[in-house]
Amino acid sequence: MIGPISIGRLDNGEGWFCGVIVGWFQSTGCRGTAKLIVIMPPLALPSRISHRASRDGGTRSAATTVHASRFRRARGFSLIEVALSIGVVSFAFVSLFALLPAGLTTFRQTVDTMVTSQVVGRIINEAQQTDYPDLIANPTTDRYFDDQGNEVAPADSTYTAEVTVLAPTSLPNTATPDSTSLATVTVKVANNPGHNPAPFGSGSRIPYTVHSALIAKNQ
Secondary structure, eight states, X not given: OOSSEXXXXXXXXXXXXEEEEEEEEEEEETTEXXXXXXXXXXXXXXXXXXXXXEEETTEEEEEEEEEOSSOOOOOOOOHHHHXXXXXXXXXXXXXXXXXXXXXXXXXXXXXXXXXXXXXXXXXXXXXXXXXXXXXXXXXXXXXXXXXXXOBOOGGGOSEEEEEEXXXXXXXXXXXXXXXXXXXXXXXXXXXXXTOOSOXXXXXXXXXXXXXXXXXXOOO
């Protein structure tokens, strides 16, 4: 047979052959029947083996024919491998979900710090540009801001700011008497989306920050 990859034993029992049969012929002599088989090395691993038995002149020979026309297809993932992969991914996601509350808390604190700084900077800047008599004329005022730091009506506010002006006041860390040309502006800012009417009172549980600045009379 010419073509398929073959493994077998010669009829005279003196050898084996393995490869692609490209030709053969048979001769009969005084010592029996002999076959000359011309083979080539195999090109690929076998995928299916079939045994064939034949008889020739009373001598039985067994040849194993290997068909290489079909190769084993790539094996897919088993159920156990898929289950293990899902378990590893699920464990990783559980660890990530455990970090979400801490990340959200840090994010809220960062936003509060940014908006509070913006509100305080705006109030202090306006106090510096206000005439000194008008500044000390209103010792305490409440102002309201949204989550972007823009001043809005109380019903639309997210942050509440209490501005207190103390005048006259003295220079800090000195023994000098109070100066009538110096005022202390104190700004308290609280995140108050629930519109608590007294977010800075003693009974309030709303956290807030306190900032102060000294403003002198410019005339």
